Amino acid sequence: MxxxxxxxxxxxxxxxxxxxxxxxxxxxxxxxxxxxxxxxxxxxxxxxxxxxxxxxxxxxxxxxxxNSTQTAAQFAAKLAAMGMPVTPDQVLTSSQATATYLRTRLGTGARIMAIGEEGLVRALMECGLKLALRSPDAVVVGLDRRLTYERLTAACFAVRAGVPFIATNPDLSLPTEQGFLPGNGAALASIQAATGVAPVVIGKxxxxxxxxxxxxxxxxxxxxxxxxxxxxxxxxxxxxxxxxxxxxxxxxxxxxxxxxxxxxxxxxxxxxxxxxxxxxxx
Ligand SMILES: [Mg+2]
The missing domain is CATH 3.40.50.1000 (HAD superfamily/HAD-like)
Incomplete structure (x- = not known):
């Protein structure tokens, strides 16, 4: 530098x-x-x-x-509508970065327990990773605005069992017109509090x-x-x-x-x- x-x-x-x-x-x-x-x-x-x-x-x-919730194609479409010269391959979401990281570490076909929305699920599948509800090779957590106690429990069991705990992004809150909503970091904090394990964070x-x-x-x-x-x-x-x-x-x-x-x-x-x-x- x-x-x-x-x-x-x-x-x-x-x-x-x-x-x-x-x-x-x-x-x-x-x-x-x-x-x-x-x-x-x-x-x-x-x-x-x-x-x-x-x-x-x-x-x-x-x-x-x-933002882990949408796909690169969705962001590119939003940008195109604003007159921005951006193609989907010029967008990298924290979900895509996380999926790339997992593929490098675990190989294609690895079984991922994913908490997250469409952006995360599609990114994992595009990287050749498999979604798993039990016995995963990694637990991945991105913002999921339909997160349930049951899903949180499954993630905590896996993390306690020693499965790698990976986070798309650590943002604690989301600024919106309604005020600050709980961000992915709030869900991560809850898993960390319950398991004593801190996540590996991929996003900024x-x-x-x-x-x-x-x-x-x-x-x-x-x-x-x-x-x-x-x-x-x-x-x-x-x-x-x-x-x-x-x-x-x-x-x-x-x-x-x-x-x-x-x-x-x-x-x-x-x-x-x-x-x-x-x-x-x-
Ligand atoms: Mg910014």
Whole structure:
């Protein structure tokens, strides 16, 4: 890592020539979705233009999301409806990353006890893994908004018996129009409390999903950046994976959150158009 670290309170147009050169040398971008590309169902200004700019300048990208409930095709359709030039293979969900991890560790045909929704079930099947209600090779937990006590009990029995306990993502709560709903992390906490076993987490802020995204793109960490809106998720994951973390201020983290944070981005920009201007040297 040789990227310079600007003062976190520096304005967007305060990037030095050296920083612009380092930004411009990046070949691959791991782009978070919620808070960067869209907010809920509304596209963020300049996001489509930024992705087109990456395409036009020969940069590769993957849209990465901790959301485990939907498939990549569903995300790509949502993005296409917003005018984003994104294909399903340019989307990596935490469910797909988890399925890829399991296939690598356990081989195709491994038996998976899955708590989760369509996005997780389809990702497991696409990786050649089998769903199992008993005697699994791994227990995988993603957000399941129909989770029952019976399913929780089965997962706890398996985890207590020593079966690997894997989580798509650790998000504790989900911001919605109704307020904060319990996230997957709340279900994980319940299994951990009942069994004394902590899960292996694949999604952000862990590095695994970023490494799988880089594997898809065929790029090295030195030439790859993550663009996200969260210091504790995207920036931390970027640091752990050894890629360049770029924070944009269109989502959860604010400029005044940066200085006190343990997780420092290499760059802070107001939004994606500001990233694009800096890459263009304007
Ligand atoms: Mg986000």
């Amino acid at each position: 040789t990227s310079p670290t600007p003062h976190p309170d520096a304005p967007d147009d305060g990037a030095t020539a050296h920083q612009r050169t380092a930004l411009n040398a990046l070949r691959a971008f791991l782009v978070d979705l919620d808070g960067v590309i869209y907010t809920g169902n509304t596209a963020i200004d300049g996001a489509a233009a930024f992705l087109r700019y990456l395409n036009e300048t020969g940069r590769k990208f993957q849209c990465i999301t901790n 802020p862990e590095a695994a999903m970023l490494e799988i995204a880089m594997g898809r793109l065929g790029t090295s960490r030195d030439e790859t950046a993550i663009i996200g809106d969260g210091l504790h998720t995207d920036v931390l994951a970027g640091r752990r994976a050894g890629v360049t973390p770029i924070l944009v201020l269109t989502g959860v983290s604010r400029r005044h959150d940066v200085a006190p944070s343990l997780h420092q981005p290499d760059y802070v920009f107001d939004n994606l158009p500001a990233v694009q201007r800096a890459m263009l040297g304007r």
